[in-house]
Amino acid sequence: MLTASKFKQTSSKPSLQPALLDRLSLAFLGFGLVARLVQYAANRSLWFDEASLAINLVNRSYGELLKQLDHGQAAPPLFLWGEKLAIQLLGNHEYALRLLPLLAGILSLGLFYHLAKQLTTGITTPIAIALFACLEYTVYYAGEVKPYMSDLTIALWLFLLLMPLHCLYLSRKKRIWLSVVGAVCIWASFPCIFVLAAVELINLLKLRLWQRSRLELQTWLLARLPMYGVWLTSFGVLYTLVIRQALDNEGLVASWAVRYPDSWFDVVWLLDALGQFFYRPLGFLGFTDAIAAVVFICGCVYLYRRDRWQLALLNAPLLVTLIASYFHKYPFRGRLILFLAPFALLIVAEGLTVCMHQLTQQRRYRMALSAVALIALLVFPVGRMSLNIVKPERFLFDHVRPVLDYIQTNWQAGDRLYVLPGPLQQFLYYRQRYDFPPEATLLSPHPVPSNRRLTAAELLSYRQDLAQFKDQPRVWLLMARKRPQVETALLAELKQWGQPLDVVKQPLAVGLLLDLSQSHPFDSVSLTTATPLANAGLSAESGAAKPR
Known part of the structure; x- marks a missing residue:
C-alpha cells in the first residue's frame, strides 16, 4: 500500500x-x-x-x-x-x-x-x-x-x-x-x-x-x-x-x-x-x-x-x-x-x-x-x-416579523388577532415587541398542514375558532409554515368567510384582515376550542417571550 x-x-x-x-x-x-x-x-x-x-x-x-x-x-x-x-x-x-x-x-x-x-x-x-x-x-x-x-x-x-x-x-x-x-x-x-x-x-x-x-x-x-x-x-x-x-x-x-x-x-x-x-x-x-x-x-x-x-x-x-x-x-x-x-x-x-x-x-x-x-x-x-x-x-422563509410589523402599523382600536399554530412559537417570542392586547388575541390549537390540502374537519375547526369573533368588523389572521399551494387554498377558503380588507405577504408568512360583521358561515358553529391569550397564562405581564 x-x-x-x-x-x-x-x-x-x-x-x-x-x-x-x-x-x-x-x-x-x-x-x-x-x-x-x-x-x-x-x-x-x-x-x-x-x-x-x-x-x-x-x-x-x-x-x-x-x-x-x-x-x-x-x-x-x-x-x-x-x-x-x-x-x-x-x-x-x-x-x-x-x-x-x-x-x-x-x-x-x-x-x-x-x-x-x-x-x-x-x-x-x-x-x-x-x-x-x-x-x-x-x-x-x-x-x-x-x-x-x-x-x-x-x-x-x-x-x-x-x-x-x-x-x-x-x-x-x-x-x-x-x-x-x-x-x-x-x-x-x-x-x-x-x-x-x-x-x-x-x-x-x-x-x-x-x-x-x-x-x-x-x-x-x-x-x-x-x-x-x-x-x-x-x-x-x-x-x-x-x-x-x-x-x-x-x-x-x-x-x-x-x-x-x-x-x-x-x-x-x-x-x-x-x-x-x-x-x-x-x-x-x-x-x-x-x-x-x-x-x-x-x-x-x-x-x-x-x-x-x-x-x-x-x-x-x-x-x-x-x-x-x-x-x-x-x-x-x-x-x-x-x-x-x-x-x-x-x-x-x-x-x-x-x-x-x-x-x-x-x-x-x-x-x-x-x-x-x-x-x-x-x-x-x-x-x-x-x-x-x-x-x-x-434565505428568507417563515418571515413572520415583517407581517407583525405591518399588522401593528395598521392596527386600529377594536381589532382582533387570530394566530394559527404555524407561527405560534414565533408570535410568542415576537409579541414582546408589539402592543397587541392579550384579550383581543386568540391562539388556535388546530394544526395547519404544510404539504397538503385542508380537510373538511380542519376547516370546521378554524370556523369554530373564528366564530368567537362573529360580527367583528376587523379580524387579523396570522399564518405561516405552509407551502404556496396550501397557502393559496387556505386564503381562498378564509376569504369566503368574511370580506377581505387587506393582506400582507412575506416568504411563507401571511397576514389577512377580514371583516366578519356581515358574514354568515358561523351561524351553526358552536363557540369552542380556541384559547384567548389573556386566559392562557400568556398575558403581557407574564408573556412567554418577556425577558426577565
Whole structure:
C-alpha cells in the first residue's frame, strides 16, 4: 500500500501549480465566508424551532437552562449559556441570537481548511473546500439559533487535535490539556463524544497493527486512561444532570423514535439513513444526492488503495454514530448529524478528483459520467450559493416579523388577532415587541398542514375558532409554515368567510384582515376550542417571550 507521501509523488491525479491551488482554495474559503455573512445580514425572522429555543433562552436563568427545556427543545448547556450571554450583552434580537452560530460557522471554515490541507493533495484540496464552503446546509446552519453548527465546529477541532496522537507517549501537560478540552467540549456539544471515541479507537488500532509490543501498548493505554476517565466522568455528570431530563420529554423522544432502526438487522433503515445522509445534512439537493453517494463510494475505493488508515479515520465518526443509533441513543438523521459532514465531504472530494482524472481518458462514457458528476456536485452548489448571495431574499422563509410589523402599523382600536399554530412559537417570542392586547388575541390549537390540502374537519375547526369573533368588523389572521399551494387554498377558503380588507405577504408568512360583521358561515358553529391569550397564562405581564 502506498503511503501518503509516496502517493503524492506517484499519483496520476490532475496536477496544477501548488500556488494556483492555494489561491483557489483561499478563494473558495472567502466565498464561503461571504455566503455566511450575507445570510446573517439578511436577518430573516426566527422560524418555529428557533423561536421555541429562544423563548427558553429569554425566560430562564443560567441555572434553569440546565433543566428540561420547554417546547420540545434540547441543547448542550454551554451552547445555551453562550446564547444567553449574547442576548444579555447585545440585546434580545436575531443578530444576537445568531452570533454564536455565525462565529462557529466562520471558525469551521478555517478548521476545515487546515484539515483538508493535511489529508488531501493537489486539486482535491480546493474541491473539498468548495464543497464545504458552498453546500446548502453547511451555510444555512451557520445562521440558525440551534447548536448544530457549533457541533460541527467542535467535531472538527477535536478531530484535528486527536488525529496525530497515535504516537506512543503523551507528555503530562498534553494529557491534562486534552482531558480538560474533552471534558469541556462534552458540555458544549452532545455528539462530540462520538468523535472522541472514534478517533481514539482508530489511534489504538493503528498502534496495535503496527505490531508494537504488549508493553508498549500497555504504556500507551495507561498514559491515556486518566484522560478517558475525565471524559467519561464529564459525560456521566452531563447525562445525569441534563440529558436524562431531556429524555423525559415525551414529544422529543417520540420525534426521535421514528428515526431509529427496528432491529440490528434492519437493512432497509440503514440504506435509507445513508441515502438521506447525502441530501441532508451534506446538502446535495434533488437528484444529486444519488450521484453524491456513488462518488462517495468511488472516494472510499480510491482511499482504500491509497491510504486505508485515512479512510478508516474519516469514516470512524460516522460508524460510531450509526452504532449509537442502533442502540437507540442518538438519531442518525438530518441536522442532528451535521457534525459528520466535513469528514464525508473529504471523501466525496476524493471521488470527484477521480472523476476529473477520467476526463483525460479515452473512454467516452466515463468522460460523460464524470462530467455529469462534476457539474451536479460542484458546479450546481457553487452556482446556487452564488445566486443566494446575489439575492439574499432567497434565505428568507417563515418571515413572520415583517407581517407583525405591518399588522401593528395598521392596527386600529377594536381589532382582533387570530394566530394559527404555524407561527405560534414565533408570535410568542415576537409579541414582546408589539402592543397587541392579550384579550383581543386568540391562539388556535388546530394544526395547519404544510404539504397538503385542508380537510373538511380542519376547516370546521378554524370556523369554530373564528366564530368567537362573529360580527367583528376587523379580524387579523396570522399564518405561516405552509407551502404556496396550501397557502393559496387556505386564503381562498378564509376569504369566503368574511370580506377581505387587506393582506400582507412575506416568504411563507401571511397576514389577512377580514371583516366578519356581515358574514354568515358561523351561524351553526358552536363557540369552542380556541384559547384567548389573556386566559392562557400568556398575558403581557407574564408573556412567554418577556425577558426577565
